[in-house]
Amino acid sequence: MKLRPQLLWFLVFLPMVAIGSGDSLFKKSHLGNLDDDRYEKLSPRVRIEPLVGPIPAIPLDSISSFISSGHLVEQEDLNLSPRIISGKSDRLIFGSGDEFYASGQWQDGTSVYGIFRSGNVYEDPKSGELLGLEVIEIGLARVVDRKGDIVTLAITSAREDVRIGDLLMPTEERRVESIFYPRPPENQINGVIMNVLGGVSNVGRNDVVVINQGIDAGLEVGNVLSIAKQGEQGRHPKNEERDKMPEQRAGTLMVFRTFKKIAYGLVLRTSEPLKVGDLVRTPK
Incomplete structure (x- = not known):
C-alpha cells in the first residue's frame, strides 16, 4: 500500500x-x-460561543434599502404646504414624467420640490404629548410653469403612485452618514417602539421602527439600543396575587435618523418575536 x-x-x-x-x-x-x-x-462535546458580539461598522449601501425617507414636521408646515389639486389629463394617479397642477404658498427661487404624503401622528404613549407629524417622501417634481398661485410641475421620480392631495415641500438637505459606527448612547434611554413602517404591528429583523426618544434624550445617529419585551403578569400559586415578570431582552436596533423627540431605528437582531409597544433601553 x-x-x-x-x-x-x-x-x-x-x-x-x-x-x-x-x-x-x-x-x-x-x-x-x-x-x-x-x-x-475523546467524545463528542458542545463548543460554546457567545451569541452576541460587537456589531461591526455598517456601510450606508448595505442598509440604504431599509432607510425611510420620512421626516417630521409641525402642524403649521402642513397647513401652509402646497398640495396637488389636479392633473393635466384629469387623472387621479400620476407617475414619473406626468405633469400636474398644485396650489398653495410657494418659496421664491425654489424649482424642485419633494412630493410627500401625510403619515402618522405620533403621541407619547404615556404622557399623550404630541411628538411630531410624519410625512413620507414618495417622489420629486420640478416646476414647469407658474401662473399666480397655480403652478405646473412634472414628476421626475416616484417611489409609488402620486395622488391628488399629496404635499409639496422643498427637498430637505441633510447630512447622510456614509458609514454607521454602532455604539451605545452616553445617556440612559428608556423608550418604547411606537410604530413599524410598512403598516404592520409585528417587528422583525431589518424592519424600520419609530421610537419615542430623540435628540432631547441624547440620542445620536449610530446609537445602539437593546429591545426588551415587557414582563408578563404571573399569578402566585399560593395567594393568587399577580406578580410582574422581569423584562426579557429580545433584540437590538441601531438609530439612523434623529429628530427632537423621535428617532428612526433599524432592527439588527431579534431573538424573540417583537411588536409595537416593546421597550428600548441603553444596553447594559
Missing part, C-alpha cells in the same frame, strides 16, 4: 487503539516524547 504524505503525521503522532468496549482511544504523543503511555478518551 502506498501511503500519502499528508497522512503520515496522523500515523506517527496519533495512533488509534481499540479496546474491548468498542470505544476508541487516541494516544497522546508529542514530538520528542513518543514513549508516553498516557491515554485520553
Whole structure:
C-alpha cells in the first residue's frame, strides 16, 4: 500500500487503539516524547460561543434599502404646504414624467420640490404629548410653469403612485452618514417602539421602527439600543396575587435618523418575536 504524505503525521503522532468496549482511544504523543503511555478518551462535546458580539461598522449601501425617507414636521408646515389639486389629463394617479397642477404658498427661487404624503401622528404613549407629524417622501417634481398661485410641475421620480392631495415641500438637505459606527448612547434611554413602517404591528429583523426618544434624550445617529419585551403578569400559586415578570431582552436596533423627540431605528437582531409597544433601553 502506498501511503500519502499528508497522512503520515496522523500515523506517527496519533495512533488509534481499540479496546474491548468498542470505544476508541487516541494516544497522546508529542514530538520528542513518543514513549508516553498516557491515554485520553475523546467524545463528542458542545463548543460554546457567545451569541452576541460587537456589531461591526455598517456601510450606508448595505442598509440604504431599509432607510425611510420620512421626516417630521409641525402642524403649521402642513397647513401652509402646497398640495396637488389636479392633473393635466384629469387623472387621479400620476407617475414619473406626468405633469400636474398644485396650489398653495410657494418659496421664491425654489424649482424642485419633494412630493410627500401625510403619515402618522405620533403621541407619547404615556404622557399623550404630541411628538411630531410624519410625512413620507414618495417622489420629486420640478416646476414647469407658474401662473399666480397655480403652478405646473412634472414628476421626475416616484417611489409609488402620486395622488391628488399629496404635499409639496422643498427637498430637505441633510447630512447622510456614509458609514454607521454602532455604539451605545452616553445617556440612559428608556423608550418604547411606537410604530413599524410598512403598516404592520409585528417587528422583525431589518424592519424600520419609530421610537419615542430623540435628540432631547441624547440620542445620536449610530446609537445602539437593546429591545426588551415587557414582563408578563404571573399569578402566585399560593395567594393568587399577580406578580410582574422581569423584562426579557429580545433584540437590538441601531438609530439612523434623529429628530427632537423621535428617532428612526433599524432592527439588527431579534431573538424573540417583537411588536409595537416593546421597550428600548441603553444596553447594559
